[in-house]
Amino acid sequence: MTFLTFRFAPSPNGELHLGHAYSALLNQQLASEVDAHLLLRIEDIDTTRCTPEFEAGIYRDLEWLGVDWEEPVRRQSEHFSAYQTALDRLIAENLVYPAFMSRGDIRAFISDRERRGRDWPRDPDGVPLYPAVDKTLPREERDIRIAQGAPFAWRLDVAAALARIGSDLFWTEFEDTTLSATRSIAARPQDWGDVILARRDIPTSYHLSVVLDDALQGVTHVVRGMDLFQATAVQRLLQELLGLPHPAYFHHRLIFGPDGRKLSKSLKDTGLTALRAAGATPQDIRRMVGL
Structure with a gap:
């Protein structure tokens, strides 16, 4: 017998916002419709930006929304x-x-090529591709650099x-x-x-x-x-x-803010904690995200 499994996998590097609420609620809805498991994963590989406080906030917000998940929660940092x-x-x-190559090295390399009239390729997000000049380094030179702590x-x-x-x-x-x-x-x-x-x-x-x-x-x-x-x-x-x-x-689909941009933790968009403090209910959140 094949078991179907969905997962919601936020990063605890900020407060959950309406976009996260939509994704979590949609995962729960779809999993319920096909009698599937729903897992929660904490994607906290960035140990400098992810904090226990934000992780606790994830659990609190999801419980408030009425999202249920199966234990244990997988934490990537473990x-x-x-x-x-x-x-x-x-x-x-x-x-x-x-x-x-450091970020500064990459910028300098690409800027030099662009000054010479070359259009540098970019990825789907618009970020310049890595020059990859060190891909051609002899193995001996790579090993020396690594041994020297580069x-x-x-x-x-x-x-x-x-x-x-x-x-x-x-x-x-x-x-x-x-x-x-x-x-x-x-x-x-x-x-x-x-x-x-x-x-x-x-x-x-x-x-x-x-x-x-x-x-x-x-x-x-x-x-x-x-x-x-x-x-x-x-x-x-x-x-x-x-x-x-x-x-x-x-x-x-993505949830956008009043100004038409995608919601983002880093840009401090209104989070679920603030909405709850302002009197919003889980039903209000569902209406706001179109569920």
Whole structure:
């Protein structure tokens, strides 16, 4: 018997807002309609920005909304060793490389090329692709730099990874909230360039940790915002490289603020805590997000 599993996976680096409420409530609604499990995952790999206070606020807000989840809650910061094991495998297979360029180095390199009239490629979010000049460094020089303590990040060699796969990548996307119609989406991870899989100060990345967590937790349906639609291509590539199962996806509409921009913790949009303090009820929140 196959069990269906959904998950809601917020990061405790700020207060939940209406966009999070919509995603959590939609996950609960869809899971209930197909008699599936609903898991809560705390994605706290960024230990500098994520705090216990914000994590406690997540539980408080979800309980107030009436969202139920199954225990135990998986906290990513407790599983760095699992992510390291996967990274070590990719290192051993020469599918990642140490990238030594700082943000300043990257900006200077790209600015120089653009001054010479070259249009530098950008990822789907509009960020310039990593120059990847250190991908050509001899192994001996890489080892020397690492031994000398030079800071670096591990980046996925997307070209090598795609060559290893040797076939086109696709993922299954549900077309609407009924989860009754699907389409096949062609994945183009090369559009993101050589993405980071482990940072200088964080021993993993969102892409690496999320595919491992989804596989380890048996997640069959990923329901999340449209802002992550394009990123699915990188995750599908990692799933293939690591031999992981891949769930079906539904990328739901985003909730926008009065000024038309996407809600964001970093921009201090009105959070659920403030709305509750102002007298809003869970029913009010459901109406505000269109549920």
